Amino acid sequence: MVIETKDLTFKFDTTMVVNSLSLQVPEGSIYGFLGPNGAGKTTTIKLLLSLLEVQQGSIEIFGLNLQQHRTTILSKIGSLIEQPAIYAHLTGRENLINRAIQLRLPQARVAMMLDLVKLTSAADKKSGNYSLGMKQRLGIALAMISDPELLILDEPTNGLDPNGIIEMRELLINLVTNHGKTVFLSSHLLAEVERMATHVGIINYGELRFQGEIKDLRDISRPKIIIETDHTADAANLLKKNGHEILEVENDHLSINYQSKKGTAQVNLLLNQNDHEVYSIYKDQKDLEQLFLEITQNPRKQ
């Protein structure tokens, strides 16, 4: 694992912001850290970057404890936290040169980064006059100038236009696929993360509500058949004997996996032939967005 936190907990005064968070970010992944605004994403990122001190739990990055190996770990990380922090009185190029000076990097990296984020033509304009999207791109360039192994990006597509979002997505996918980097990015937009992430963690009220590969999340949202019948337990037994996997049995309904329209008709026929009264039978499928909302809109656990 590139990032591994164990029971990470952080409070601002008495308010619990991050609660027993155990993240697992594999090497070579794009990990989408999802959650609504105020869920604890930025605080988690600040903990990962050692901007806030760990109060409880532990953080290991590249297999090293963050508190004990802060400088070694940070030398392999590029980050963008909230809105890009740039010196408005300097040009885009000067902002990058300044970072290159701080990190003792060759000046050739500056031109490469400007080219990468398509800011070469605006490189000598004062960055204070940049649009939000240009500032965001400069922020990405600043994060990547040291060619880090791990990129930690907080809402990186904020302020980007649709083209910019697509370019950013392609850039991150390229970095992971062709350059072996790992990307940890936070967002409150599932649709954006879904298109590029290989792994997802969903946080709400500081607690991790889901973590796994993106396909695991899709599996949860697989379609199912909801059947309302007179004796749900008997109907469930009958279906099980006939090779159907039972997902849930309630007093008034049961559910099984959806196969096809024809399959649904056969289930209906089977129940009718065995004297079960079917009051309703229908396909139910939550899309990822709905699932995300369901996960993130659940009230705080007491």
Next chain:
Amino acid sequence: MRNFISSLQSEYYKSRKTLNFWAAILLPVILCSIVCLGFFVMADKFEKMDGKAIWGLFSGAVLSFMGNLLLPLLVIFLANSVNSLEHKADTWKTLFSLPVSKWTIYAAKYFYVFLLLFVSILLFALFTIGYGNLLGGIAPNLKFHDYQMKGLLLASYFKLFLSCLGILSIQFLLSLIWSDFLKPMGIGFLLFIIGSVINSISWHYAFLMPYSQPAISIKTMVANPNVKGDLPINIFTGEILMSIIISTVVFFAGYYVVKRTRIE
């Protein structure tokens, strides 16, 4: 050490286009030029003075103005400028997520202001010496060439530099704590006024007050002005030692503040 030097270079790179940086460079040029012009225009008024007296009057005009007013205000301004740059751009979070220790970042920032102030005062010294010699050349009736006090002037300015280190550390700390530029500046001005009042009533313990120390250092500059030959300069007087002690203590206290700073 390499991180410290690159952080220092970065501080210069970031601030080289700001008003604060140029204030430190241009102020000596402007002030010394004005005094020089005044002496040149009113040359006939000073032509009866001997070399030692005219050098004393010429350098005293700059030194006393600096010690009593300009220098404390310049220090307040410079100390705030380096940190306000980060507050304004919201770059503390970026700085502290770089693979550089907080100590290095803090020390480099402090040392940069320290150097900037040193350069500014050195320029004051060089321009005072340079303009004095220039006046001696273009207005031979002014007897600047009869006497040389390079060493004395350098020592005097060095003493003035040491006298404002206490203010430097305090203002640097205040500007770390408050992101609002006006608070540290306002407190600095208030303390400067209190320091001036304390100094004007010649309070016995005024030397303990950092904001009084530059003005006191001017008063204690020459041990005995009536001595024949070179004037003896007293560098390490009570207020200078206090300035160095306060500066050191507050510098380390400032690091403690940085170490405990939460980037929220």
